[in-house]
Amino acid sequence: MEELHAIAGGPCGSGDDDKCQNGDCPTVYEMPDPAMLAVQGYDVAHRTPEGESVVMIPEEVLKEAARARGWL
Template sequence: MIAGGPCGTSGDDKCGNGDCPTIFTTNKPGTLAVQGYTTGHTTPGGEAIVTIPENVLWEAARALGR
């Protein structure tokens, strides 16, 4: 996990379930796994489009030194 993850304990759980959108590293170079909310957009089998808060993406970029 490089960004996101469990929501804070200060009552700021915007996800409502204690597990916010998260970005993970994978074993494939240059590839990130993204946990988020699905959209209504149809994708090919095995694929999904998820939404993540912009600040989580920026946090991931900072963690990767970009």
């Protein structure tokens, strides 16, 4: 399995800053193919093709990823 590089989101802070209550929050990762991103988020009940998933991720994490990519 390849190592992913987080560009937005990621480990939550300690105490009250950890909104996820588990230390690992929704994250956007760069992929070796610059046209692709990987997303870690909350499961959504939605039927998808095998090997695919739909996840929820906070809007602010996506904006942070867009800034990291130079899109904003």
